Amino acid sequence: MVLYEDIRRLQRYSPGTDSLILSLYVNVDQSVAANLNRGFETAAEDQLRKLAEQESRSENGMLARFEKERERALQFLREYTPKGKGVVIFSDSRDGFWWQREIQIGLPTSARWSPQPWVRPLLELLEAKDRLGVVLMDKQRARIITLDADGIEQRADIASDVPGRHHTTGRDHIWSQAQMDRDHVKHIKWHARRVADELAVIVDRLKLTRLMIGGPVEATSLFIAELPKRLQHMIVGTISVAIDISLEKLSGELSRVREKVEQKDELEIVESLITAARKHERAVLGITETLEAVLEGRVYCMVVDKSYRTEGRQCSSCNGLLVDAPEKCPFCGGTLLEAADLINRTSHRVLEQAGRVQVVSGVAADRLADVARIGAFLRF
Helix, strand or coil, rough: CCCHHHHHHHHCCCCCCCCCCEEEEEEECCCCCCHHHHHHHCCCCCCCCHHHHHEEEEEECCHHHHHHHHHHHHHHHHHCCCCCCCEEEEHHHHHHEEEEEEEECCCCEEEEEECCCCCCCHHHHHHHCCCCCEECCCCCCCCCCCCCCEEEEEHHHHHHHHCCHHHHHCCHHHHHHHHHHHHHHHHHHHHHHHHHHHHHHHHHHHHHHEEEEEECHHHHHHHHCCCCCCHCCCCCCCCCCCCCCHHHHHHHHHHHHHHHHHHHHHHHHHHHHHHHHHHHEEEEHHHHHHHHHHHHHEEEEEEEECCCCEEEEEECCCCCCCCCCEEEEECCCHHHHHHHCCCHHHHHHHHHCEEEEEEECCCHHHHHHCCCCEEEEEEE
């Protein structure tokens, strides 16, 4: 499972002033015909060959270093057996650094040779596929399932002994029936409390961000009532499926529901950003304004269109990032250097400042593009 903590550790890694780091994303999905018969190796080799050609034309003297990292990554792929849909590699053999993860999302095969790990695809992955918890339950049984970028997995299967309702006859019929109904409901509550306690542990351990609930109304209503308020607020909807549904079928059902929920959430974030920026309420819109806020350490959440790419400059003295190209840094007068993929660099800075990066797509990205393709909520 790739977490924000992983990305924060990666963005804190620096190869040093006399070296660079190789970032490699490889689509290994075996349902894609081009990846069969080790075709994913060829795709990775093509990407790395292009980088080698670029490096051979540069004057930084890093070609030998790059060739070493390229061979290290390709050697891993030659021995690698695909288990997911993608594999991510960051390599710097000079310092003995190697970070590799399998993911269940088929990101495009791509590579970068740069001063910092290229983490933007991972950020986009996390924003697109946050960590969802699903509780399917009836009066006697419950399944707790999680779905994230690493796939779907059952975390708990809980069964409780709940006596059923039995109709009685005779003089004590009314009293007996009422007592059995109370006992029945009491046992369902005990069951719901067990499930709620187990769910709270799983949410905290795996840092789940959303919850969905499925099951009969009586059981789920009692269950939700037993949840702490913080977990109740994480519920984003309900799903109508059988409790014994296979994980494969459940994944398909959840994907459709999640997409609608995420589109709605992203659009609400963008609308809030636009409104706050127009009212000058601790928010800004536009690349120049966002970069200035990042330099000042004021950004707690940067919002960016997933498809937005731009080049810029970086100051060699204060490390300020600029989209315009003046001769000298307007902040300190330092020398400006070319800065490829300015959004990736800016994302690093926000994470360094313990901020968050929200990547939006679809309708939310279209709405953001109406005013600017990037903006930020500010701490002050």
